[in-house]
Amino acid sequence: MSTQTTTRLEGEIIDMFATALRADAGQIDPDSNYFTLGGDSLSTVNLSIAISDRYDIEFSLIEIFENPTPGGIAGVLADRYLN
Numbered sequence: 088m089s090t091q092t093t094t095r096l097e098g099e100i101i102d103m104f105a106t107a108l109r110a111d112a113g114q115i116d117p118d119s120n121y122f123t124l125g126g127d128s129l130s131t132v133n134l135s136i137a138i139s140d141r142y143d144i145e146f147s148l149i150e151i152f153e154n155p156t157p158g159g160i161a162g163v164l165a166d167r168y169l170n
Contacts (some may be wrong), residue, residue: 090159096164101115103134104157118157121155131148131151146164
């Protein structure tokens with residue numbers, strides 16, 4: 088786990104990763120890869136739904152596959168949806 092600072096948005100995504108993976112959020116940082124942590128197709132669908140519901144958007148599975156870290160997903164959210 089890195090010692091970098093986590094933004095509020097990254098922290099929210101980390102919590103969603105932890106829920107979808109049934110993991111400890113304290114072991115996930117902004118650079119943690121969802122699939123390296125054990126993410127599979129079903130948990131990825133659950134993560135996509137959680138992100139979509141939380142931010143009232145349509146967050147696709149492709150966006151998770153292309154940006155599989157909390158930092159990457161937070162960047163996509165900030166750039167494309169939360170402006």
